Amino acid sequence: MSPLRHGVLALLGGLALIGAGLAALPQVAAPEQRERGAAVYAQxxxxxxxxxxxGRSGPPLGATGHAWQHADTALARRIARGGSGMPGFGTQLDAAEIAAVLAHVKAAWPAGLRAAQAALPTEESAALAALLRDPAAALPADCGPGG
Structure with a gap:
């Protein structure tokens, strides 16, 4: 990873800490959930x-990777459904196991990256924001008054 990328990541993490405030930092999951996640992750x-x-044949998931740039819903969906060369594990793992894997991964991130990831908009709010930024966008007919 380039020194510039490290600097940008550190700056983003620092800004997230300032913006979120130390009291609002996301807590690391309970030890039992992290242990369960570590076992599922290992398997x-x-x-x-x-x-x-x-990262080996797949991308790194720690602080040097970019998984922290995705909301939990997107990460869980990737684990369940796969994509970009990754197989889906939704038939092998239940929602609690997927959440435990995410807890294990996120526990390895520095506090600033956890805060930045926790502040990400959900997919629904990101889709709405994109719609509102598009001047040509129109709401569906059944979304207006009387619809």
Whole structure:
């Protein structure tokens, strides 16, 4: 990773800390959930993403990667459905196991990255914001008055 990218990541993490305030930092999940996530991760994820989240044949998931730039819903969907060369695990893992894997991964992130990731808009609010930015966008007919 380039020094510039490290600097940008550090700046983003620092800005997130300032913006969120130390009291609002997302807490690391309970030890039991992280332990369950570590076991599931070791079985299903470490082969591609590395035992230390460093990435092998798959991208890194630790602080040097970009998983923290995606909301939990998007990360959970990627685990369940797959995509971009990653197989889906939705038939092998239930929602609690997927949440535990995310807890395990997120526990390895520095506090600033956890805060920045927690502040990301959900997919629904991001889609609405994109719609509102598009001057040519129109709401569906059944969305207006009387619809």
């Amino acid at each position: 299903f994820c470490a082969g591609c993403h590395g035992t230390a989240l460093e």
